[in-house]
Amino acid sequence: MTLILFNKPFGVMCQFSPHPSRATLSEFIRTPGVYPAGRLDADSEGLLLLTDDGALQKRISHPDSKKRKTYIAQVDGRPAPDALARLRGPLDLGDFITRPCEASEIEAPEWLWPRDPPIRHRASIPVTWLALTLSEGKNRQVRRMTAAVGLPTLRLVRIAIGGFSLASHPLLPGEWRYVDAADFDAEESARS
Template sequence: MFYKPYDVLSQFTDEGLDKSSAGSNAHSVESRRRTLKDYISVPSVYAVGRLDRDSEGLLLLTSDGQLQHRLSDPRFAHPRTYWVQVERIPDQAALNQLRQGLVIQNYRTRPAQVRLLSEEPTLPPREPPIRFRKQVPTAWLEMTLTEGRNRQVRRMTAAVGFPTLRLVRVAIGKLRLEGLEPGQWRDLTPTELEQLRRF
């Protein structure tokens, strides 16, 4: 399990590099985007699912193709929990829409567990910090989904009028992010692995 920092790709190579300038003086080190290779030196492991470059938090890596399939396939409905900072304070109507599922890009999302957190969760500061607007309050939601479509949380909160500012995945099933700082990883314990296989 790896605590993916903000602005890091969920893959070991940057396929978006400018091929025309790669290897030439025109391609500076600064333009290379950070990848998992900058943090993890374990060979032959792959990310289970993805976290967008602008999202943070728990990412699992494995060399077990069968386990990767089970954890990635929406049919198995594995819960993933996120802390989501949104612009403004969502009302009950918006929270209920998120809970019941809503249509985004011609697709109805599955019902989700959603609650408004009473206080800001304790997280390491994000670098760079989110944009701050004095006139616009923010709130934190805890959202648990059983599917992982591309940019789904961001699209859901935007659809109900509360754009996502910061997104941190804090749990996959019973595995939680606690004990890791951004950029750190650790092996799963045998018990944790067994729980994942029984999912």
């Protein structure tokens, strides 16, 4: 059983098949038979797990498994007093209501690599960094959540899935490494 940790760069599609205008996983990972366990949209960066085991892929990515995923988001503006409480939810996004999650304001991460292309800088509008840990992961969910509380996301980086994190397994954008699949549940249990 193969399990790969990959730091997906900004702009890369979470697919191996060719894309007409964007880079895909095939430009970084040459291991045959692996597939992403979950996705990150092209405008998001960070940790992606890939495996050749269908049962493990489902355990990692299926919403019923409630695997914790942690993101850091650079947002436009400062949170209103109730914004973090609203993010912690449940939050009605129209087509679904989010599960409760963890949300907090954090300092700008010093360890975070610069994004290419860089985020626009507007001196008149402050930016804030948030950390969010979800037990679900619907399409563009974090971006929709921050927008719903008046804080549009400028940059989104997934930093952890289950017990695996970019803190314990440092990878620069485009880098990947094999890990022991048995460690997936063990690392998450150790974090709990």
